[in-house]
Amino acid sequence: MTRYQMNSKHAGMALDRGVQGVLGRPVPRIDGIAKVTGAATYALEHPVGNLAYGVAVTAPVGKGRVTSIDTAAARALPGVIDVIAGDGSLPRDTPVFGRPDAPLYDGTIGSYGEVVGVAIAESFEAARAGAMAVTVRCEAIPGRFDIRDGQDDALATPEGALLPDTVVGDIETAMREAPVTLDVTYTTPTQVHAAMEPYGSIASWDGDRLTLRAPVQLVTGGIAIIARSLGIRPEDIRILSPFIGGGFGGKTATADMLLAAVAARRLGRPVKVALSRRQTFHATYGRSETIQRIRLGAGPDGRLTAIGQDSLVGQKAGASAFFEPVALGAVALYAGANRSFTTRTAQVDLTARGPVRAPGEAVGMLGLECAMDEMAEKLGLDPIEFRKLNEPSVDPSTGKPFSTRRLVDCYDEGARRFGWAERERRREGDWLIGHGMATASRVNFLAKATARVRLGPDGRAAVETDMTDLGTGTYTILAQVAGEALGIPVEGIDVRLGDSEYPSGSGSGGSFGAASSASSVALACEDIVAELARRMGAASADMTLKDGHAIAGNRRVALSELVGASPIEGLGTIEPGSNSASWSQSTHGAQFAEVAVHAVTGEVRVRRMLAVFDCGRVLNHRTARSQAIGGMIWGIGYALHEHAVVDPRTGAYVNRDLAEYHVPANADVPQIEVFFIEEIDRQANPVGAKGLGEAGISGAGAAVANAVHDACGVRVRDYPITPDKLLAGLPPVR
Incomplete structure (x- = not known):
């Protein structure tokens, strides 16, 4: 296993010695054909048998308390299996960045559209009708619905924040003394996530083990939030997220995942929950004004x-x-x-x-x-x-x-x-x-990431990490990195992503995904290159890998011949070090x-x-x-x-x-x-x-x-x- 912490200038590696010539090239997306032909499987498209459908029930006020939830009319509708509402088992809000769990329903309402229940039925149409038939009565109280309402007691920047307050010198005096000054106010409004793919998940249980087919950008982090919210062990959760139809920061652990998980456990059968576009605006976080x-x-x-x-x-x-x-x-x-x-x-x-x-x-x-x-x-x-x-x-x-x-x-x-x-x-x-x-x-930024690379007896290589692809091209760039490091054409690399049973990658977010995951793949390839060099009887620096062959000491040997009957495996981990504190x-x-x-x-x-x-x-x-x-x-x-x-x-x-x-x-x-x-x-x-x-x-x-x-x-x-x-x-x- 190659583990590397960024504490100094990186001196280069097999990737830099590579001569395959695929890194940087405008290689078409290797998942492109699957996407344009409809073969790529997104969260709500996974074929799961005996499926029930859930639709969220949400609060009709922006601030207050629920006084009653009447589910009788919903339960009487054809196709409706159950309505879970007001019992404290459901999230009232979607987890947000910086919070490790989702607050559960407790009768209070802190913003319009909070989740108060879910209607479950044999079809989506019946579930939607059931959710609409639930009557939620609330006692509304005045709320703060503009940041100007809260400016008098606004909170200062907390310690350890991503962006601490930075004050250098004396700006007040400098502004008074400057010959030319500008003092203006700009405002931006509330903005929301509007990804083409809806927020939706399929949950199924096998005993105490939960499987979620969901669009999750940060798989490891999402598991931690879901585990805390449901009160189960992280190791009892598997997330499958091979393709995401747009995330942009919003698809980590969301209300639909928790609703589907609770409903599936209650029913003892898989449940699919998708938030409507209107619900997405209120039940998932957005950008502040x-x-x-x-x-x-x-x-x-x-x-x-x-x-x-x-x-x-x-x-x-x-x-x-x-x-x-x-x-x-x-x-x-x-x-x-x-x-x-x-x-x-x-x-x-x-x-x-x-x-x-x-x-x-x-x-x-x-x-x-x-x-x-x-x-x-x-x-x-x-x-x-x-x-x-x-x-x-x-x-x-x-x-x-x-x-x-x-x-x-x-x-x-x-x-x-x-x-x-x-x-x-x-x-x-x-x-x-x-x-x-x-x-x-x-x-x-750089984020901790791990990847496994296997070079098989057939000379093909497989990359495995729970890193995700939001449509950004992760499948392709990881194939290019492995191909360049191992001297294998891109078509000889199989990239497997978005499964929590693979090594924990960085996830997609903060623009750290490509560099972090690519680094972990490159480091995993270092293990393989070192073993290939040993079998060639040469130093890694003296060996050339190209077109599925190793070349050293006037010998040219197919990688499949060097590998033999058992795959050669490499595991690479990259993590931040002192460089992040030493360099801007x-x-x-x-x-x-x-x-x-x-x-x-x-x-x-x-x-x-x-x-x-x-x-x-x-x-x-x-x-x-x-x-x-x-x-x-x-x-x-x-x-x-x-x-x-x-x-x-x-x-x-x-x-x-x-x-x-x-x-x-x-x-x-x-x-x-x-x-x-x-x-x-x-x-x-x-x-x-x-x-x-x-x-x-x-x-x-x-x-x-x-x-x-x-x-x-x-x-x-x-x-x-x-x-x-x-x-x-x-x-x-x-």
Whole structure:
């Protein structure tokens, strides 16, 4: 077994000596055919016999107490088997990041749509009818349904938080003394998970052993939460999650899994539970609304002397210590001796908040990067030049050296490809054309991960880890890593994921999945390479592996011959070490956008986008590009569309479906180009890659917003940018 802790610069391994030439190539997804033909099995599609169906019953008030639950009418309906409600065995809420279990129903209601029961029937239609027939009576009391309601007694950042408050120098004095200052407030609304795949699970019991077929991003962590919530041992739970139809931080351990497990145990037969889209809005966590005060102070030369991003966010009262880390991307981004990045959390009676793609940077960059453009305008500087002037040589908040940082190269390459120097504000009929840019920044993490690799007598290799694939390309990149390390074509690698009986991987989240899981696979291959070299009578460094053969000492031997009758197995584990504390590590990029704003209607059309990213080694250029494009599309949504509107009387989302909760459609998405500045980051992990999945959304919305301002002169600081807000600032049409 090879175990490696990142405590120093990684010096290289078999992966770096590989000559197979598959790593980094734009290899098509090896699971692509299964997905486009419908052969890929998602959670709700597993064939399970004797299946019953469950539909959640939820609370109709945002704050209060249940006074009675009448299930008689539901039980009388044809096909209804049982209704479990109000007995304390069900979760009243979905577990959120930072909490190890789901709070069980106790009669109190802390947010609209909490689970109070589940109707179980022989068919989904009967279960739905049964759930609708349950009468839940409540005593409602006034609640806090806006973070402003809780700002007076908002909580300070707790110790040990992902983003501790960072205050350096004296920003108040620096702002008073700076010749040029900006002090503005940006706001972002509540946003929800809207993955195409619904939240749904199938639970079955074999004695005391529970099997869950469910979309779980972090398998090991999900098991821990489910075990605590159900009061069973983690080793008695098996999770199967080979394919996930979009997770984005929300699919860890959710209400549907616990409902299905409780119902299946009660009935003694498998139960499938899927949350409706409306229930998903309220019974799964989303992203907090934010109020961001951004302060910038600079001299006439454009060099910052003060920079601050101080935010108010929300969290469901008592849910967990998690908060939206708004300034996560800003803390290490720009120079400035006097700095303030703080967060306060208002306790509200709304759906719990948890990680949504790029927690912190996705919304924090919307404020910071637009404020940077506002400041550049005040100083009379080009937005890129202003950012370059404030490029730090070390992390400006901690003094740590950067592992790698090619941000200036991203600016230059992006500007060249986009035609930034040749841009011009112009009018085409009633359309006003403008251009904008923004910085992308996403902190880089490494997570503990283990993988097993077996090289069989037939010369094929199998990779096993409970790591998951959300559609990001994990199957493919792990095959490429193993193929490069072992000298085997990709088609000779079998990748098996998403089964908790495999070694515990990092899971998918925080943009750490690709680098962490790929590192564990590469380390597992080290064991195999060492054994192959021993059998060849050579040192590993003197042996070449290519096309299923080992070459050393003027000998070329098929791997199948070296393996013999029994497989050669390797087990690799990677885990964080001192490097995470010694180096400042982030993925960086530059985002560019061209938009058209209609002078009469205020309609915005994004015409083109382009981005250049510095993300270390690119493991697969095709899947990396797809990840970046997906994030940039989401950035368009955050800039122009997404807003979960809360009814201030009840705490309910009034637009709790995909007809009214607007996300970008095909017609909203322009031509998008993505490029990479590639430098292997030896301080980050053994494969030298840095997270990309969340960097794409960071800065993308700000680039669009800056382009809107460039086009029409209206600066909207209250997201999303909608026509009514633009029309309020546009001159009347004569």
